[in-house]
Amino acid sequence: MTKRALQSELAKIVVEGNQYDRIAGSVYELRELQRDGEEEKECFLDQMYKVQHTQKTDFDYVVFDSDVERQFAELLDSREDIKLFMKLPAEFKIDTPVGPYNPDWAIIKQEDGEDRIYMIRETKGTLDDSKLRPTELAKIKSAGRHFEAIGIDDYARAAPGAWKIGLARVRRRARGS
Structure with missing residues (x-):
């Protein structure tokens, strides 16, 4: 218990003391994500969700690591306001003070018929x-x-029951659908 509390405090200190700056020329291009996604097809079928609306992604299947990720893929696939979604490949990493981090999802969402919102979800x-x-x-x-x-500006952690995909879902609920 004490060890976990100390690790937690150390992690907070490291994160709070870190600063991120844009670095010119450092880009992860879409074609790299597509190539990485093709390699992911080698996974077992029981770890793959078959996309129903293939216009929303570059792949027929989404590789998932957990049931939570499978549920999220199904949700993204079923929503009309989600225009594009991609499970980010393991090679897509962000350096952090406590080691490399691989976010789960990149999403493009449409609101009010035209505004596109780019989201990253864990x-x-x-x-x-x-x-x-x-x-x-x-x-x-x-x-x-x-x-x-x-x-x-729209990076967040999402979990079943609190998927955090935005206002459109809340509006639909408020209307009773």
């Missing part, structure tokens, strides 16, 4: 920080600062 089984490993939580918090520094 899917977990819970939003309770205390249930995550301290280094995992530190990586997620560092990623938030990283994405904010490069102009992506």
